[in-house]
Amino acid sequence: MTTDIQGHATGDSKLRDPRIRAVIYQIIVITIIVLFAWYVAHNTIVNLDKRGIASGFGFLSQPAGFGIGIVLLMDYSSQASTHLDVLIIGIINTLAVSLAGIVFATIIGFIFGVLRLSKNWVVSKIATVYIEVVRNIPLLVQLMFWYFAVLSTMPLVGDSIKFGENVYINNRGVNFPAVIPSSGFWVIPVALLIAIVLSIGIRNWAHKRQDLTGQIFPVFLTSLGLIIILPVLAAVVMGFPFNISYPDFGRFSINGGWSLEPEFLALLFGLSIYTGAFIAEIVRSGINSVSHGQTEAAHSLGIRPSMTMRLVILPQALRVIVPPLTSQYLNLVKNSSLATAIGYADITALFAGTSLNQTGQAIECILITMLFYLAISLLISMFMNWYNKRIALVER
């Protein structure tokens, strides 16, 4: 405000008005950015043109022509499928390993975060050693370790470790029986969906009843029962609408059944264990941030220790845990691009790797890949922000 008065006092130039100057500076900055972007784009186009490199996204509809090791949820043939299919497979593979990784990393992180606070000396030291060792070794090295040192040195296919009759573990991964749907199979997932919806309904009803009467309803056991019984019932009613395909030994590998490839397993182990260590530290700091008085207060009200953790400590700790947890999830998704080092067919290895190389469309391929990671990271951030808001302290 004082400058305003000064500007008014001299009165000779509008340029001395700080508000106008601020606007001018912003215009200059924006102009510089726009000019720079235009310059880069122009330069790129000119140079591409000069070197006779075709640009555009037409290559997406060209046949891919190469084989892919891991294809989920899609039909892929090297002759008929296009680079667009390759992109979709790459996205599915990245999402598969990322989502599985997030689930396992969270479980590992919460378990070890709590264990590190254990009063038992051995248990807390084991957790400390795990966290400190894993956090301080580069992820790429850990992936190499899992792939080349652990999974590759499993027994050969012929000497597979057997679990029961039909589960085999060998250096080509894990083989287990597959469920092949036949007609009428759709009833089973529908039954599962109904069971889940019912469980949510029961939970809400039980909450209300507890608020009104104080009586506790065994929600967890009821839901578990529903989720198991309804699909089984559906299967029995429809006369088991599926076939089981068992793994059997072919000339080279095990055929039939489902298998988890060692590339996938190595990446999953590496990502979950690495990120889990960071999450463990976040969980520990979150729990530590809740004043010990809360625990004592809960105990003095006669609440059992496990209930104290679940109902008193964790809800408060989550407010501290969730924001840094989000960035760990983002890290995990982005780190999954290291897959290319151990031969897992993720979007970076497939699309920004093989497709880019076979078509030469470097800018387009990298652009699409970057947009994918950006989109997925923003989606995770949005979800976590929503969750964070839901658990945040509601001030009255």
Place this chain on the structure above:
Amino acid sequence: MKIASFIAVAATATLMATAATAGTLDDVKAKGFIQCGVTTGLAGFAAPDNAGKWVGFDVDICRAMAAAIFADPEKVKYTPTTAKERFTALQSGEIDVLARNTTWTFSRDVNLGFEFAGVNYYDGQGFMVKKSLGVKSALELSGARVCVQSGTTTELNLADYFTANGMKYDSVVFDSADEVREAYLKDTCDVYTTDQSGLYAQRSVIANPEEHVVLPEVISKEPLGPLVRHGDNQWGDITRWTLNAMINAEEYNITSANVDDLKANSKDPNIQRILGVSGDLGQQMGLSNDWAYNIVKMVGNYGESFARNLGEGTALNIARGLNAQWNKGGILYAPPLR
């Protein structure tokens, strides 16, 4: 005023970007060395020796070009590239020439904006398996897990071959040849596929080479050769004729041992033209007339380079086969230097 001057700067910079197309030869001469893209390490073709110096059959192409331009084969800097990185490195101008057992194909020549200078090794894709599997033919490989390097024609040929023969396979794709070999040796896959020269090169560095067998089938044509960017014809000519000079020198029996003698005494007009005694072939390309003499004197002819890096007596022990001269049962046939 600031804006005006910035626009001026930006406009000048943009104009400079479009105008900065001086010939590669001038650029190379100005910086004093050739930036040459090679493999990250493939025994016999391009790999550092015990002293850390790059040696190999592809490295010799770069050395020959340096000999032709600078009369000094050491004026080369090497950029190791994976199969995946190599084209971007060349497109972006990071390297001046790519001599990296790269297959000459239509799409690479036309769509990627490259110019292939010729073929320095006629190759074909093959399969290597462990002897203990008892496989005698590639047609028995249905259901196998195949290790392959990413971003190669190998990946495409593999898919074509298995589809054409109605066989199934699982591919495991790695970035570098060393990772592929490691995975194959750890038995993560049954089959290692790449160009046969690459299979021999990899087998030569395995602990027990006799336990592995290269299957007889050759499933593709793989003409390997050096390449440069589209659009600089002079630089393309220098690369092409460096290779052709090495091949021609072998055809006329000019070796690093007898080249001085031939230059002084030979009456053969072909040899005189190659060695710059008569004519001005070198000058027409913007080089000195003794360019080919320097190549043969300092690096050797095609046959010498082959024998030194790949031939019988080396760890790779590859026969000349297709890569013999056209008049010795091969298909190596360089256009005449005249």
